[in-house]
Amino acid sequence: MTCKCGSDRTIRVSGKCSDLAFTQIDSIDFEHDGYIPHLGLTPGLGGDYIDLTICLDCGTVQEWSPKSDEDLVGTLKDEGLIESSDDADAEEWED
Numbered sequence: 724m725t726c727k728c729g730s731d732r733t734i735r736v737s738g739k740c741s742d743l744a745f746t747q748i749d750s751i752d753f754e755h756d757g758y759i760p761h762l763g764l765t766p767g768l769g770g771d772y773i774d775l776t777i778c779l780d781c782g783t784v785q786e787w788s789p790k791s792d793e794d795l796v797g798t799l800k801d802e803g804l805i806e807s808s809d810d811a812d813a814e815e816w817e818d
Contacts, residue, residue, distance in 0.1 A: 730780035737767065737774040744773070751792050755804055762798050764788055 725731050746755045759769050765786050767774025776785040790798075799805040 724776060724785055726778035726781060726783055726785060728778060728781040728783065730778055732779040733776050733785065734779055735774070735776045737772070739771050740773060741771055748795060751796055751799075753795075753799065753805070760799060760802055760804055762790060762795060764790060 724733055726733065740759060742757045744757065744759045746760055747753065758771065759773060761769030765775060765784060765788065767786075777783070778785065796805060
């Protein structure tokens, strides 16, 4: 795999976490113990598995798709990881 920076020096990190993962997203004040949320950030992230390829020259996570806080909140709601009682907090993030 060749990075956007032109380097072919990468490290791949993969693992099966089952329900033992911890996820924290500071910008939306979200913490979760359990399965990795399917956030659509990279193909190998979510559920039981984590599979990331990182460029050793520039540090970029390969195949990463940036998401806004609003998109993250929406996905977490769809997955049932943010309850409807958190809707007031979610509106704060959308400003």
